[in-house]
Amino acid sequence: MLSAVSFAPLGADVAFAQDDNAAVATRLADLLRSARTVISTNQGLINDPSKGDKGLTGERVLTEAIALYTERTGEDPRDSDPASREGRLLRAQMEAIQEVVEENQSTINVEGVGFKGFIPAIFARLVNEKFGERVGDEARIKVTAPEELVRNRKARPDEWETSVIEDKFKAAQWPKGDPFSESVQVDGHPAFRIIVPEYYAASCLSCHGEPAGDVDITGYPKEGGKEGDLGAAISITLFE
Ligand code: HEC
Structure with missing residues (x-):
């Protein structure tokens, strides 16, 4: 056996x-x-x-x-x-x-x-x-976004996240909502990474919508986003 x-x-x-x-x-x-x-x-x-x-x-x-x-x-x-x-x-x-x-x-x-x-x-x-x-030594979860949209610097995408967002999620042929995953090294350790794209809903636009630059209720300038635009990504790392 x-x-x-x-x-x-x-x-x-x-x-x-x-x-x-x-x-x-x-x-x-x-x-x-x-x-x-x-x-x-x-x-x-x-x-x-x-x-x-x-x-x-x-x-x-x-x-x-x-x-x-x-x-x-x-x-x-x-x-x-x-x-x-x-x-x-x-x-x-x-x-x-x-x-x-x-x-x-x-x-x-x-x-x-x-x-x-x-x-x-x-x-x-x-x-x-x-x-x-x-x-954190076993798993990490982060909500990030395309770099130009990030408000809080803690949410900035790292190199891997940026490359997935730019090369995959922003590509016209990427199926909307599909995650991307890969086994890579993180801080010198083997890890499984997966990132899930999210899109602006109407409810997001009072803060992240148009007109770009207008200050929202939270004090941040609006990003000028539209409903359905790629606005976020949930990034999860599982250490092996
Ligand atoms: C009331 C205003 C408001 C609304 C509505 C809102 N957000 Fe935000 N959003 C913020 C603020 C403020 C931050 C910065 C949070 C922080 O300091 O961590 C933020 C942060 C984010 C981040 C993390 C990256 C970053 O920029 O720091 C994402 C992703 C995001 N928002 C997406 C969305 C999506 C998608 C929706 C709708 C489902 C939404 N937001 C609705 C105000 C808003």
Whole structure:
């Protein structure tokens, strides 16, 4: 029996490992997106100047994010095996989601202020930073964008991300929404990298839309983007 295993073609093993990497990374991207949607759905509540305590606790945001993820994927992230890599990483991400909301309660609950700057992009960055503090030697998640659109320097695409964005995602023949993945070295370690393009929706344009240069509610100049333009990319690294 053992010899049968050793006769398995190496290519099959490698392909299997890549499928597994892609599956884990996709789940992490989906859970991040679900949590971001929860913040977006509750943006009106967060921005309500007439309310103090909003009841938007870390636990509530996580519960809503899990519900949305389960609806979208048919899987509950809490059912993953906690001893597996996927289970470990999803749990680290769930904890990060809850903690970021908990740490920002005083901002969210301030009375008399409308826009508080607690928006999906900032929330996602904080979640990804916290995730990295926990499991950064195993996995990293970053939301980036084409270089000319980047607002926060921490979100700047690295060389690999830039080459995928410029040469693949911006190519006319690239199928919209298709991710790109590759096994490469990151900081001297072998890693699986995957990057998923995202496009501006109408809801993004109050800040990222036209006219370019006009200052948005957050104080940044608008990028002049249009609905459907490539505006973002979720970049995930899994160390082997
Ligand atoms: C209320 C204004 C606002 C809206 C609406 C908004 N964004 Fe942003 N976005 C920002 C701000 C401010 C930042 C900088 C966040 C930070 O400091 O990390 C940002 C950052 C980003 C980033 C990270 C890269 C960077 O520039 O730092 C991406 C990608 C992004 N936004 C895409 C989108 C997309 C896609 C949508 C719609 C689904 C959207 N944004 C909606 C204000 C907004």
